[in-house]
Amino acid sequence: MSSDQYLLLQTTAPVEKNGQLDLLDVKKSVAEDASKTRYTIGWAYYPARAGEHRIEFPSIQLTSGGSKTHRFYLPVKSISVKPLPVYIPSNMPVGKLDIEMKPVPVFFITNRLEYIGAQLKTHGVLSELVPKIENNLQSQTNLQVYPAAIQMTRSDGTGRTGNLVDINVPIKAKTTGIYQLDDIEIKYFEPTSGKIETLTYQWPKMLFISTWLIVLLSVIFLLLVVYLLKYSFKYLSAKRSRSRQLKAVRNSLVSARTVQELKKGLDLLAELELGKRNASLKSWHDKNDLEYEPLGKALYNASSEDIDSIKTLYLVHINRTHRLYRALKWNSSGL
Numbered sequence: 001m002s003s004d005q006y007l008l009l010q011t012t013a014p015v016e017k018n019g020q021l022d023l024l025d026v027k028k029s030v031a032e033d034a035s036k037t038r039y040t041i042g043w044a045y046y047p048a049r050a051g052e053h054r055i056e057f058p059s060i061q062l063t064s065g066g067s068k069t070h071r072f073y074l075p076v077k078s079i080s081v082k083p084l085p086v087y088i089p090s091n092m093p094v095g096k097l098d099i100e101m102k103p104v105p106v107f108f109i110t111n112r113l114e115y116i117g118a119q120l121k122t123h124g125v126l127s128e129l130v131p132k133i134e135n136n137l138q139s140q141t142n143l144q145v146y147p148a149a150i151q152m153t154r155s156d157g158t159g160r161t162g163n164l165v166d167i168n169v170p171i172k173a174k175t176t177g178i179y180q181l182d183d184i185e186i187k188y189f190e191p192t193s194g195k196i197e198t199l200t201y202q203w204p205k206m207l208f209i210s211t212w213l214i215v216l217l218s219v220i221f222l223l224l225v226v227y228l229l230k231y232s233f234k235y236l237s238a239k240r241s242r243s244r245q246l247k248a249v250r251n252s253l254v255s256a257r258t259v260q261e262l263k264k265g266l267d268l269l270a271e272l273e274l275g276k277r278n279a280s281l282k283s284w285h286d287k288n289d290l291e292y293e294p295l296g297k298a299l300y301n302a303s304s305e306d307i308d309s310i311k312t313l314y315l316v317h318i319n320r321t322h323r324l325y326r327a328l329k330w331n332s333s334g335l
Contacts, residue, residue: 001036008063009041016055019047020126025154046126050083084189088196093131093188095124095162097199107207109214110173113146116181116206120165124191127152130163131186137169143179146170173208180205245272250318253311259298262307266295266314273321290317 005028013023027040041060047053055077062070084094102117122130134148151166173179181203190197209217249272252265263281270284271277285292294310 001031001033001038003036004064005037006064007037007039009039009060010063011041011060012058013043014056014058016045018049018051018053019045021045021055044124045079047079047081050081053079053081055079085194088189091129092196093122093125093129093186094191095122095188096190096192097122097125097131097186097188097197099133099184099199099201101201101204104204104206107209108171108173110176110208110210113170113172115168115170116203117166117168118201118203120167121162122165123162125163125188127154127163130165131188133165133167133184133186134169136182136184138182140179140181142174142177144172144174145181146172171206173206176208176210176213178205178207242272246318250315253314253318256307256311259295259307259310262311262314263295263299269314269318288317288321290314 009026011023013021015021022044024042024044029038029040030036031038043057045053045055057074057077060072060074061068062072088094098121100119100121102119104116108114118133120131120133130152132150134150137145137148139145146169148170149168153164153166154162169181171179171181183203184199184201186199187196188199189195245268249265249269252268253262256262256265266281266284267279270279270281274284274287281295282292284290285295290313294306294313298307298310
């Protein structure tokens with residue numbers, strides 16, 4: 001740890017006769033004391049054979065302010081290496097493998113060079129033994145697979161050395177359809193479990209569409225949008241018109257002073273609800289479970305003595321059925 005945030009640590013990774021020594025990148029982190037910085041440097045050792053190994057680490061040189069200020073010498077490290085099981089082939093990766101798919105678009109265009117990719121993550125695996133996934137990618141009928149672009153970078157974010165292999169596969173389909181590359185299956189030895197594990201990966205299905213089909217679908221989509229807009233406008237216009245008509249009917253019923261004026265308003269209401277002219281008031285009453293007798297008697301007697309109570313019946317029906325008003329507010333003089 002140091003209060004200097006700009007220290008430079010330098011060392012090497014000498015050749016070891018019994019294995020491979022790889023230098024890890026220097027890491028900086030905030031120490032428990034926030035005013036200080038923790039510097040971490042180290043190596044990864046890949047033993048080539050079983051037995052007792054003595055590792056002699058190189059010295060670490062510290063540079064501060066452009067001047068070499070310190071040199072640290074580490075003690076010799078002795079480790080005991082167990083042999084791999086005899087059934088493990090020499091070319092089988094030893095460590096941990098994982099694979100992730102890169103995002104895939106909704107569709108690709110036929111007869112155009114497209115790309116599909118994945119990332120292979122290895123932990124504790126020698127670079128020489130990193131599986132070459134690109135060798136398993138084969139062309140198919142109507143789908144041409146070109147040599148993959150591979151970029152491998154070292155990553156030790158898990159505390160063990162590893163590699164991040166970025167794979168971009170150029171592909172081109174001749175015809176419209178759904179395609180899928182062959183599955184990936186990699187066997188590796190996992191030292192922690194002491195077992196041979198199998199990493200299986202299934203490429204996603206890819207939809208390829210020709211240009212003319214995209215144009216056709218776009219035209220259909222635009223026509224559908226126009227139709228929906230036209231239908232929505234027509235529906236909203238009809239709804240507004242019906243709302244205005246219903247409001248006019250209600251005003252007609254409210255202002256009615258004679259039974260004949262009341263019947264005229266009810267004729268308009270029946271025509272509006274039944275959707276036909278000259279609708280029978282009796283059938284309209286039956287359909288809405290309304291009692292026709294009070295209106296019938298008033299029409300027969302041509303009397304307007306109890307017209308207010310009759311109007312209330314129909315105004316309540318309008319309010320309940322069409323929900324234009326939350327409450328009916330009127331009085332005997334206003335009705």
